[in-house]
Amino acid sequence: MLAQLVDSLGSLILVALTIGALSPGVRLASGGDPARPGPHPVVWGSLAGAAIGLALIVVHQFSIIRFDRQHLTLTTLEPTVALFVVLLALVWILGRRTLRLLRGARGDSLASAGVDNPIPGPWRVVVALAGFIWALAVVFRASQSVYLQIWSWVPSSSTVFSSTTFLNVLGFVIGIGIAVLAGASVSMLCTRRPLLAPILLTVFGVVLTASHLFLIVRLLYSLRVIRVSRRTAAGMSWLVNHDNLFAFAAMAVTAVAAVFALIVARRTSTDADVAAQHRLRAAGVRSMSRRSVLVLATLAASATAMTVGRHYATREVELSAPEPFDVVGDNVVVGLDRISDTHLHRFEYPTSAGPAVRFIVIQKAGTSFGVGLDACEICGASGYYEEDGKVICKLCGVAMNIATIGFKGGCNPIPIDFTVANGTLTVPISVLEANAKIFA
Incomplete structure (x- = not known):
């Protein structure tokens, strides 16, 4: 407006x-x-x-x-x-x-x-x-x-x-x-x-x-x-x-x-x-x-x-600050109680190669979560932000279908491997290290 x-x-x-x-x-x-x-x-x-x-x-x-x-x-x-x-x-x-x-x-x-x-x-x-x-x-x-x-x-x-x-x-x-x-x-x-x-x-x-x-x-x-x-x-x-x-x-x-x-x-x-x-x-x-x-x-x-x-x-849209997480062994671990609110959560892991890799998590339904890099194959590592209950690409302004976050295609976040068990969401550090070049 x-x-x-x-x-x-x-x-x-x-x-x-x-x-x-x-x-x-x-x-x-x-x-x-x-x-x-x-x-x-x-x-x-x-x-x-x-x-x-x-x-x-x-x-x-x-x-x-x-x-x-x-x-x-x-x-x-x-x-x-x-x-x-x-x-x-x-x-x-x-x-x-x-x-x-x-x-x-x-x-x-x-x-x-x-x-x-x-x-x-x-x-x-x-x-x-x-x-x-x-x-x-x-x-x-x-x-x-x-x-x-x-x-x-x-x-x-x-x-x-x-x-x-x-x-x-x-x-x-x-x-x-x-x-x-x-x-x-x-x-x-x-x-x-x-x-x-x-x-x-x-x-x-x-x-x-x-x-x-x-x-x-x-x-x-x-x-x-x-x-x-x-x-x-x-x-x-x-x-x-x-x-x-x-x-x-x-x-x-x-x-x-x-x-x-x-x-x-x-x-x-x-x-x-x-x-x-x-x-x-x-x-x-x-x-x-x-x-x-x-x-x-x-x-x-x-x-x-x-x-x-x-x-x-x-004015440029500012991405929300990265949230804290735990490192357990070779994994990044986030408690489900901190991300089970249907809002967008951003995390940032400092890789050994230098660049910090950002990934996002959003609850879709129940224990179903959309997890992906804070980047896409079309717009690069520009990132996503939440507005009026929508997840929007910062560069092109396209609103994501939250149900499709975690799948390949279009301007969706690049999906990464993760597991949900015992009240936590776990992302392998090796996956984040492998994607460091995207944020270089």
Whole structure:
């Protein structure tokens, strides 16, 4: 669940924040009234991008048609970068006209101030179309990696109707929900304080475009179209392993903007000669404060998931510590009273050749025990661990059928000779010595 949440959120958060600032930015550049949003070209562009991304993945996964995703990415990202430059210029140049009129209307509403739309009709169409296409392009790009996570909902050790699958789906949905809420909260903040829209759009768009340019360079390098120095290649590898830095940079700027808006709202006077005007100003202050707090809350949730959540989602499973045993003659001996609890028990014998040989024991039924090396012929000596009553291979994540432990085949532990008698389980030391090379 946690891995799905972190991956889906990490794939979408930067795009969500950018779309959140883009929507009110396009409204300003179209001469729209922030108090009365009207058409939503950015929202429709985002939905169209998500739908086309899903269609592409479905066709690629379930038909004989195969897309060269590297060339497709290059083909779509290059015009996306160019369109952003055009869109940003439109938002700043045309949006300033609307902002000037809003200042004259004291930042309330163009309609209430009796001001007509300051942007000519053809330019409004151009801005709406540019916002629609750019939103479609960036969401199309980001959605593909999110959709590919669907194929990891059902682990090889579970079924479609298992609790593990349900939790994976839940984590996936929560991750997307947090990203969408973060974008919506930024949009609401910019709607209330329109000047933030072009500023945040510039920051988010530049960061997102930088990630697009970095991806373009990576693809050109992998296709051997360009060459880079060894130091540059090392820097690129570092950025690949720390790609969330782009998202954290945008989140940090968002937090600063939200705190600034909250401070301004708290310092805004609500005094007025008319009671109705006082109530209106007080409502505006409360609205601004709530929107700022919502932004900060979603950012806190996102940052926690992408740091603490990622740490726990990607941490390596640690094998349980080896348990004590007795050596009697040429045998390792374990009392049945210590292993008759249907749980996994691990033992480790230091061989004369050097490597310590691990073996596991689990009670199957009555006096029937599954005994084998803590290794298999497929995954080697990676070991097994117990989770929710299942014995799972640490390397591949496959859950063993406990009834088959002690038999050869698949990812089962390599079986070894043992005997059960007189209240003890006995394993010959010679068997452990013979398998030392597996753990070398």
